[in-house]
Amino acid sequence: MKIELQNVLPDEIEKRSFELISMELKEKGIVLPKENELVIKRAIHTSADFDYTENLVFSEHAVQKAMEAIRNGACIVTDTQMAKAGINKKILAKYGGEVLCFMSDEDVAIQAKKHGTTRATASIDKAITYQKPLIFAIGNAPTALVRLYELISEQKIKPQLIIGVPVGFVNVVESKELILQTDIPYIVARGRKGGSNIAAAICNAILYQMGDRDF
Amino acid sequence: MKIELQNVLPDEIEKRSFELISMELKEKGIVLPKENELVIKRAIHTSADFDYTENLVFSEHAVQKAMEAIRNGACIVTDTQMAKAGINKKILAKYGGEVLCFMSDEDVAIQAKKHGTTRATASIDKAITYQKPLIFAIGNAPTALVRLYELISEQKIKPQLIIGVPVGFVNVVESKELILQTDIPYIVARGRKGGSNIAAAICNAILYQMGDRDF
Numbered sequence: 137m138k139i140e141l142q143n144v145l146p147d148e149i150e151k152r153s154f155e156l157i158s159m160e161l162k163e164k165g166i167v168l169p170k171e172n173e174l175v176i177k178r179a180i181h182t183s184a185d186f187d188y189t190e191n192l193v194f195s196e197h198a199v200q201k202a203m204e205a206i207r208n209g210a211c212i213v214t215d216t217q218m219a220k221a222g223i224n225k226k227i228l229a230k231y232g233g234e235v236l237c238f239m240s241d242e243d244v245a246i247q248a249k250k251h252g253t254t255r256a257t258a259s260i261d262k263a264i265t266y267q268k269p270l271i272f273a274i275g276n277a278p279t280a281l282v283r284l285y286e287l288i289s290e291q292k293i294k295p296q297l298i299i300g301v302p303v304g305f306v307n308v309v310e311s312k313e314l315i316l317q318t319d320i321p322y323i324v325a326r327g328r329k330g331g332s333n334i335a336a337a338i339c340n341a342i343l344y345q346m347g348d349r350d351f
Numbered sequence: 352m353k354i355e356l357q358n359v360l361p362d363e364i365e366k367r368s369f370e371l372i373s374m375e376l377k378e379k380g381i382v383l384p385k386e387n388e389l390v391i392k393r394a395i396h397t398s399a400d401f402d403y404t405e406n407l408v409f410s411e412h413a414v415q416k417a418m419e420a421i422r423n424g425a426c427i428v429t430d431t432q433m434a435k436a437g438i439n440k441k442i443l444a445k446y447g448g449e450v451l452c453f454m455s456d457e458d459v460a461i462q463a464k465k466h467g468t469t470r471a472t473a474s475i476d477k478a479i480t481y482q483k484p485l486i487f488a489i490g491n492a493p494t495a496l497v498r499l500y501e502l503i504s505e506q507k508i509k510p511q512l513i514i515g516v517p518v519g520f521v522n523v524v525e526s527k528e529l530i531l532q533t534d535i536p537y538i539v540a541r542g543r544k545g546g547s548n549i550a551a552a553i554c555n556a557i558l559y560q561m562g563d564r565d566f
Contacts, residue, residue, distance in 0.1 A: 184543035328399035
């Protein structure tokens with residue numbers, strides 16, 4: 137079988153991908169809300185999974201609020217090194233923010249063992265000691281979302297935004313629903329789907345809008 | 352709405368997830384080939400996407416060949432820092448291997464610019480200068496697979512295994528089909544789906560089988 141490759145310049149590949157996603161959405165008759173459009177498209181771009189048109193839910197003006205928080209120097213806390221690796225740190229640094237992940241920290245491992253929790257839970261407890269505005273990008277551990285919910289209920293933390301997109305089978309669906317019950321701005325992938333790649337993609341979609349890209 | 356969380360011990364979450372995946376496969380009447388089972392289940396675990404039961408294809412005894420290569424000190428080359436971050440480097444190091452990613456290297460950027468290629472292409476060209484047995488875990492860039500195909504055809508490289516799971520819309524489907532035409536052992540996600548998370552998950556499924564886990 138002869139395989140024909142499309143001739144697309146290196147710098148054009150991502151743009152062309154977004155054009156193909158836009159065309160396919162049009163064919164499916166899907167019109168995305170303007171302010172959430174680039175986030176949803178980038179989630180599709182990173183997964184080739186059009187389910188994200190349906191399962192991503194946004195609190196009111198979540199994307200704008202996230203951009204405002206970043207302009208004010210917010211840091212992004214992730215629950216995996218993978219998500220941290222995937223986020224564009226250059227644009228974030230321009231505004232004084234950085235990406236934090238405490239999952240491999242020794243003190244987090246010790247606290248988790250001591251309290252019989254996951255390291256993700258302990259890493260949220262570590263995050264609240266930070267004095268900066270925080271955006272949480274949770275792509276893996278539902279226990280991180282559960283702990284955030286508890287700390288929000290106890291008024292011990294008030295994140296700028298929660299990106300709640302853990303993937304999986306145990307308490308994943310439920311932990312996301314908990315976040316929807318808070319008054320904190322959120323972007324949540326309802327259901328089982330999500331992942332560190334989706335968490336990073338959502339962060340990047342927000343950051344790129346603050347840079348010079350229109351996709 | 353009252354949300355009920357399942358009470359699962361931190362150490363048991365992943366195991367429980369795999370049990371739920373197994374149950375759901377059984378309900379769907381899907382029986383996986385024994386030697387590929389843990390790879391397919393881990394791809395589902397990392398994506399909550401059961402499409403991977405259908406789109407993952409394996410050359411003959413690919414998983415066994417990968418384990419043998421790792422036992423002989425093979426290194427894993429990734430095309431993203433995300434995939435590198437997600438791979439369990441501890442088990443690999445036990446056998447003398449490491450995870451390599453050249454994507455952020457300055458010389459790779461220079462070569463890519465000079466030749467008008469993607470950095471992924473240039474990073475494959477850099478990889479062939481390595482004198483160790485190599486496993487390629489490509490979760491992002493179809494151009495990396497295309498370059499591997501060219502170098503294999505020119506007999507300039509003979510990887511131990513190619514994990515070909517880039518995700519996306521431009522030349523993704525085609526680049527994977529190219530790899531299927533080689534005589535190199537492969538694990539490929541046919542179609543558009545895949546990603547750095549899937550690439551890392553497949554590597555980990557292989558590595559965990561060499562450790563003390565049975566899931």
